[in-house]
Amino acid sequence: MTARSSALPSRFAGLSIKLIATIIAVILLVEVIVYLPSLASFRANWLDNRLRVGVVGARVLDAVPDAMALPRSLTDRLLTSAGAYAIVYRREGQSQLIELADPFTPDVVVTADMRQRDLPSLIMGALDTLLAGPGRTLRIVGPGDLDQTMVELLMPERPLRQEMLDYSVQVVVISLALALLTALALYLLASYLFIHPVRRLTENMLAFRQAPENGSLIITPSPRRDEIGIAERELAAMESDIFTLLRQRRHLADLGLAVAKINHDLRNTLTSAQLLSDQVATLDDPKVQRLAPRLVTTLDRAIGFAQSVLDYGRQTAVPPVLAPTPMRALVDEAAFDARLAGHPAIAFSNGVPEGLVLKVDAGQLGRALLNLLKNAREALEAAGPKVASPQVSLAVAAAPQGIVLSVSDNGPGLPPRARENLFVAFEGSARAGGTGLGLAIAREIAEAHGGQLSLVDQAIGTRFDLFLPSALLVKNQAG
Numbered sequence: 001m002t003a004r005s006s007a008l009p010s011r012f013a014g015l016s017i018k019l020i021a022t023i024i025a026v027i028l029l030v031e032v033i034v035y036l037p038s039l040a041s042f043r044a045n046w047l048d049n050r051l052r053v054g055v056v057g058a059r060v061l062d063a064v065p066d067a068m069a070l071p072r073s074l075t076d077r078l079l080t081s082a083g084a085y086a087i088v089y090r091r092e093g094q095s096q097l098i099e100l101a102d103p104f105t106p107d108v109v110v111t112a113d114m115r116q117r118d119l120p121s122l123i124m125g126a127l128d129t130l131l132a133g134p135g136r137t138l139r140i141v142g143p144g145d146l147d148q149t150m151v152e153l154l155m156p157e158r159p160l161r162q163e164m165l166d167y168s169v170q171v172v173v174i175s176l177a178l179a180l181l182t183a184l185a186l187y188l189l190a191s192y193l194f195i196h197p198v199r200r201l202t203e204n205m206l207a208f209r210q211a212p213e214n215g216s217l218i219i220t221p222s223p224r225r226d227e228i229g230i231a232e233r234e235l236a237a238m239e240s241d242i243f244t245l246l247r248q249r250r251h252l253a254d255l256g257l258a259v260a261k262i263n264h265d266l267r268n269t270l271t272s273a274q275l276l277s278d279q280v281a282t283l284d285d286p287k288v289q290r291l292a293p294r295l296v297t298t299l300d301r302a303i304g305f306a307q308s309v310l311d312y313g314r315q316t317a318v319p320p321v322l323a324p325t326p327m328r329a330l331v332d333e334a335a336f337d338a339r340l341a342g343h344p345a346i347a348f349s350n351g352v353p354e355g356l357v358l359k360v361d362a363g364q365l366g367r368a369l370l371n372l373l374k375n376a377r378e379a380l381e382a383a384g385p386k387v388a389s390p391q392v393s394l395a396v397a398a399a400p401q402g403i404v405l406s407v408s409d410n411g412p413g414l415p416p417r418a419r420e421n422l423f424v425a426f427e428g429s430a431r432a433g434g435t436g437l438g439l440a441i442a443r444e445i446a447e448a449h450g451g452q453l454s455l456v457d458q459a460i461g462t463r464f465d466l467f468l469p470s471a472l473l474v475k476n477q478a479g
């Protein structure tokens with residue numbers, strides 16, 4: 001297991017806080033969108049109410065021939081009830097005015113024309129009132145009660161603005177409370193339905209990853225039938241698979257270790273026996289002379305088997321150490337080790353150009369080539385005189401993204417039994433005394449170099465292509 005591990009976020013750093021924050025943000029956004037029209041309509045109502053008082057005042061003005069003649073106390077009361085400094089009543093081009101006894105001089109006058117009732121102008125007006133400082137005078141203009149009449153009220157803007165501010169504070173408080181309440185309710189629901197079960201899954205995964213050999217940590221799925229239930233059941237199945245696999249792997253590793261030990265001792269014992277048999281072979285007794293060579297070959301084979309199993313065990317663990325290697329020499333060496341160089345019957349041709357240098361693990365790649373060449377020799381030797389002029393060749397060709405070393409012979413071709421389990425360790429052998437490791441090892445080496453080993457179908461003989469990626473190419477010229 002790797003040491004890397006992720007800790008579970010605290011309750012408010014994980015899903016829950018994201019959920020609550022999102023709900024509150026969405027509700028507040030909706031409130032802001034609703035707030036502006038509602039503020040505009042609040043202001044319009046307020047202004048309409050004032051205008052209505054103004055219209056009542058206008059009626060009084062209309063009823064008397066001369067407004068100036070009205071008693072002061074009456075006009076003042078009228079104006080104070082409307083909260084206005086002055087009321088103007090316009091009818092057919094004439095206008096009448098009542099104003100407070102105390103004269104006033106307005107500085108900044110803004111007009112609120114209540115004949116314009118479209119939403120954008122109402123919103124703009126509301127924002128203007130809210131954002132302006134105090135001290136402005138408001139001129140409310142609106143239709144009178146009769147046709148072609150108009151009423152105007154002059155009054156301070158301050159009370160309107162104050163009421164709008166109070167209203168806004170109320171909206172903010174209510175919105176916040178609503179957002180919090182909704183978020184809390186949704187959170188509790190989501191927590192029960194999703195967050196809690198997801199947390200249980202996450203906690204279980206973290207714990208199981210720390211100790212996958214502990215079977216008691218395998219999650220017990222709940223009977224839910226939704227996606228979370230499926231996830232729980234799948235996780236439980238996956239965890240028990242991993243648990244079984246790990247146990248199997250440990251057993252296999254233990255077994256492998258035992259086999260390696262037995263094999264090691266066996267090889268040493270066999271080597272002692274081989275020394276003895278070599279001595280026995282020197283005896284003059286004709287019977288011994290007849291049996292000794294067979295004894296020697298059998299022991300050779302047994303030692304070879306023990307050695308290759310040991311090598312296989314060792315080799316799989318080591319990654320290749322890459323270094324620039326002249327390939328022609330490497331192939332010559334492999335051919336020599338495969339007992340092809342100077343072979344009495346088989347002709348060998350090394351087609352690798354002198355200048356080809358690849359960055360490879362010379363020991364490992366040499367072994368892969370050795371296995372391929374040895375197989376070819378063994379096949380040709382087994383075929384004997386059935387093959388007219390036996391030959392093995394190693395050719396090089398450029399491939400789209402690399403270079404291919406082909407080992408081919410004109411032997412009998414792969415037996416069907418070998419073809420079935422080709423490249424599978426201990427399984428692929430179809431010849432007496434074969435371990436079935438040669439091709440498996442060669443393929444592993446090719447793959448460890450980022451390449452591939454494959455069988456190429458041919459009419460005559462056998463051909464294996466060893467592909468190596470162009471990244472390994474150091475030099476490909478003569479000299």
Ligand SMILES: Nc1ncnc2c1ncn2[C@@H]1O[C@H](COP(=O)(O)OP(=O)(O)OP(=O)(O)O)[C@@H](O)[C@H]1O
Nearest residue numbers: 375376379418429430431434435436437438439462
């Ligand atoms: N060039 C070839 N021509 C014919 N048959 C081949 C050739 N190369 C491999 N084979 C067949 O494939 C089988 C598997 O080869 P591999 O090298 O994996 O195992 P092996 O040669 O039997 O044993 P080992 O190489 O471990 O001593 C061989 O037994 C042989 O039958």
Ligand SMILES: [Mg+2]
Nearest residue numbers: 371375438439
């Ligand atoms: Mg072989």
